Amino acid sequence: MRAAQSPPSLATLVFLTALSVLSLNMFLPSLARIGQDLQADYGVVNLAIAGYLALSAVLQLIMGPLSDRFGRRSVMLICMAIFVIASAGCAMAESIWVFLGFRMLQGAVIAGQVLSRAAIRDMYPPNEAASKLGYVSMAMALAPMLGPMLGGVLEMLFGWRAGFILYVVLGAGSLALVWADLGETNTNPSATFAAQMRQYPHLFGSRRFWGYSVCAAFSIGGFYAFITGAPLVAATWFDLNPAALGLGIGIITMGFMAGSFVTGRLAARTQLSTMILAGRVIASAGPMIGLLTFVVGIGTVWSFFGAAVFVGFGNGLTVANATAGLMSVRPQLSGSAAGLSGALTVALGAVLTSATGVLVNAENAPFLVLGMMFASSFTGLLAVLYVRWIDRRDPLPDTI
Template identity: 30%
Template sequence: MSATHIKNPLRLLPLLASIVAISPLAIDMYLPAMPTIAEELSTTPTAVQNSLSIYMAGYALGMLFFGPIADRIGRRRVVIIGLLGFAFFSVALAFAESIESFLTLRFFQAAISSGATVVVPGVIRDMYGRHTAKGLSYVSMIMMIAPMIAPSIGSFILHFTGWRSIFLVLAVYAVLILALVLWKLPSSMPKKKNRQWLREFANNYRSVFANKTVRLDIFTSMFATFAFFCYLTSISYLYITHFGASEKSFSILFAINVIGLFISNIINSRIVERFGSRKLLRFGSVYALFTGTTFFTVLQLDLGLYATAASIFLLLGSLAFITTNSDALVLNTFAEKSGTATAVIGTLRFGSGALAGPLLAILFDGTPSNFAWLVLGSVVLVLLMQVFNRKASHV
């Protein structure tokens, strides 16, 4: 599929964003219901919180599988499989009767849903070519609506019907998006089929990792995303438990933080054609070190809720510059293997995200200092990856 086959590529962006939004909706919508789920399933809140890390692990492994499959059988088919599977396991989750079944179903819900989302960057690459970063920014801007409203939707559903209905709503959402995919998303097939598909599967991964510049860009994206998942895992404790914010205040501050991502994506989409993804990625890496250090200092000095929220707003904005432009650079390098490249990015991202919860728990000392240290370490590693990349490319 290419831009020449689509009369107006912009019309597909809301649909592509809606597909990608499945992940933040599945992650964020049930957050307010965690205590209720723990009580009803006769388990601890910690056990339910582990479902977040399990979801990320399942998502990472799913992308590892579905990325090359999309390159082989076509993206539209993989999207359909992913949406159908997500709907099925969402319904199953609504009827879970034990924490063991809940955690198992969350893993499979994530793994199968990755089939739907892993193809989106490749579709954008086909539509926008060298302007991929601009297309990714547009999709990110639209998709940011999901994490902004997901906790509030979850709270609303929880108040009127109960936590099980949250997963039924997710299933309905997937079915609606599936209908739009069947109607609007063009078919795409690989230019050639290789009978030695297992060898091709392995060779695609090998070729992505063999490129040192791409490898460092992928690690850059991974460390930036790890910082984001540390935020996602810790933010309810930080705002509600540590600072004593109400649930309403938490929802407002959470939405404001996401606006930081939104604004950065708007700015990136406007200036990327002028400066290029490489320069903006380097800018984002330096900016992230500044915002990460600011966040670390604010928390260590305990400057209060609003100073912390402001520093997180800036931090998330800097991370948006990194992930959008690093992804674009990788995808433009491997246009014919975009599914595999996206799978590598997604697997390392969500794999690192799965480690965020356990690491935060191990380092927890009754204060948010574990969160602060992990974020600071992440942004330092982000900058180091780009320093190494610059030396490797002699730019």
């Protein structure tokens, strides 16, 4: 198979992004069985999720700068190879600690998400990059919906190891796809790490970069608060069965897909901050209206989950545009920017997930969940207003 010499197709980047998301949750239905087979407490087995998230945040901080220095292609090839080996190790593990060790190595697949974003920014100007990222974001929404269903079917038919064998197959396919279709997009890599590090203060000191990053992180933060608190609301206030709850949680994902599709259609000819502002207004209005219905005593299952649709749609209008914006502050450090922003998002998600789990109870569930969703969405709104203020005072040479 001949090595790629030209930039990748969008389909390749969508597949790599989807695999990075799928690696997080496809095996969730098998956690209990993994604990039984490997004779481990559920809390220990759960490190396969919590530890993986923590490590993926750290890896994003490393992969982005490495790709700015050595190129997207080489880093992606190495990471996909590590993922294949790690998946095989998980499938063959006979000890919980061996399993968890290889599971942490699987975190290398996060390169598919981080470096795909950077590659898109390499290939397109900011607004067109936002449009392409909108379509990629649809894969990020669809994979979490389908992954657990597929994992559950595989466990019922063949046992929990089948899911990790599928990871091996998908990882090997991704490795071949990167080799054949992902030519280098970083045409101006840093000459040395020292030269690259001298550029970092320009990125880290950019108020515009942090404005976009905070906006993106708190936008997704509303989603984390919802998925953590919604099960308790559904059980204690509406007596929903698991199937209905699954449909309710999935509705925010459908909203996100719809918003991402609109981004794909409109972002190329619309100012980034305008799209983001519209998304933040919609995402803030939904939980605010939902919260008011419960405050006045007329809250229903429709007003609760309807608020999530607004958040999902608003996030679809926000995330791709904010990501394109933060990578455009210093295009030569787009990989570093994507990695740093991704790590910030994961870290904030962990904080909001933990806070929701601690604070929400049967009495305050819909009020607190909707309140946290509104607070997170509104913080994102304040962040984009800050970016627009900066744009007026200090516009970039190429307006984004």
